[in-house]
Amino acid sequence: MEKISILIDEAVLSNRIDEIAAQINEKYAGKTVKLIGILKGSVFFITELAKRLHMDVLLDFMQVSSYGQELSTSGEVRIVKDLDESIEGHNVVIVEDIIDSGCTMNKLIPMLMERKPAEIELCTLLSKPSRRRVEVKMDYCGFEIEDKFVVGFGMDAAQKYRNLPYIGYIEQE
Numbered sequence: 001m002e003k004i005s006i007l008i009d010e011a012v013l014s015n016r017i018d019e020i021a022a023q024i025n026e027k028y029a030g031k032t033v034k035l036i037g038i039l040k041g042s043v044f045f046i047t048e049l050a051k052r053l054h055m056d057v058l059l060d061f062m063q064v065s066s067y068g069q070e071l072s073t074s075g076e077v078r079i080v081k082d083l084d085e086s087i088e089g090h091n092v093v094i095v096e097d098i099i100d101s102g103c104t105m106n107k108l109i110p111m112l113m114e115r116k117p118a119e120i121e122l123c124t125l126l127s128k129p130s131r132r133r134v135e136v137k138m139d140y141c142g143f144e145i146e147d148k149f150v151v152g153f154g155m156d157a158a159q160k161y162r163n164l165p166y167i168g169y170i171e172q173e
């Protein structure tokens, strides 16, 4: 059994999501926002965020292949599951669990821009700045964390631990 230590507990997560939601509520007051959740890691975050938004909110999801370490800065992102609907003319906010190397978002955002949304913003719960290989503009970021492999609140290690209500990290034996 791996030992999981808590990095960010439920109360701290909830308070920070309140703050991010307040920023989005202010920016998009009176408008419609389409949240795009990147499967599967963002699912817990996107539902908590969406419940705190007061404007009209649309939800759509996509899944992209994660090449992990091998995703080169020049490689393409493979779409495993595409969005169900068009984003043309929409105010899009991409919701991610974590920005690590930045390669996925660095490729995905230009691909989605070709679909002519009114705007695309990026909202990530976590960021590991020390791991960045390409620059990514984060419009909303919950927490900057050090270089630890984290799990819980949607995030997995070999598909396990997504259901943990907090963010933890696996203690090295």
Ligand code: IMP
Residues within 6 Å of the ligand: 041, 066, 071, 096, 097, 098, 099, 100, 101, 102, 103, 104, 105, 148, 149, 150, 151, 155, 156, 157
């Ligand atoms: P990148 O920014 O392209 O390197 O990849 C980001 C993706 O890698 C995230 O959306 C996660 O799915 C995954 N990832 C990166 N770091 C972690 C971690 O510490 N725990 C779980 N998944 C991670």
Ligand code: MG
Residues within 6 Å of the ligand: 038, 039, 040, 041, 042, 096, 097, 098
């Ligand atoms: Mg992800």
